[in-house]
């Protein structure tokens with residue numbers, strides 16, 4: 550079931566790339582596995598999936614310890630500074646950096662462990678009060694400040710679009726994030742790249758691909774609904 554869902558989403562992404570005239574290799578599907586048991590991740594791993602997304606540090610670390618080491622772990626949730634030290638040497642990409650203090654902590658811990666951590670800057674393009682993320686007009690300045698820190702490398706931008714019934718309503722936000730990444734690229738800030746755009750979830754990933762997403766983060770459409778009542782992180 551999970552593997553069929555995964556294949557279907559991959560095919561839908563193929564079609565969206567075709568429609569938008571994009572190279573299929575530019576878009577990576579991240580299986581968002583938060584709250585799901587390791588057995589389900591293992592099943593998808595066997596099927597060929599290597600990119601998994603988690604939003605809690607402890608859960609990511611537990612799954613990291615259990616599953617094969619060639620998995621690329623994506624930290625997609627809000628990250629507290631006191632937990633940075635547990636993941637800097639385990640994650641492939643942190644999608645959710647939205648302050649200088651957090652970036653400084655990542656830099657500090659990365660240097661201690663002698664690694665470079667790749668990050669995205671989370672932008673609240675829809676300006677929802679309930680969401681984390683920077684304002685659009687604060688983003689370039691933060692990136693400039695982070696660009697000089699050792700052990701941390703900005704690779705692009707991420708956004709969490711509003712929950713909507715009709716995915717088309719989010720097209721404007723995906724377009725804004727893409728435009729912002731182009732604007733920042735033109736500022737020619739040293740040591741950063743704007744090549745990655747993390748946007749699109751189960752309800753709107755196809756629109757996001759059409760608007761330039763390089764990572765889509767899909768949970769429910771692969772694994773089914775999440776049950777937050779159960780503690781099943783290490784089954």
Ligand SMILES: *Cc1c(COP(=O)(O)O)cnc(C)c1O
Pocket residue numbers: 581583604625626709749750751752766767768769770
């Ligand atoms: C949970 C989550 C997703 C996946 O959402 P679905 O609607 O289940 O696909 C994507 N991005 C972030 C940041 C999430 O927390």
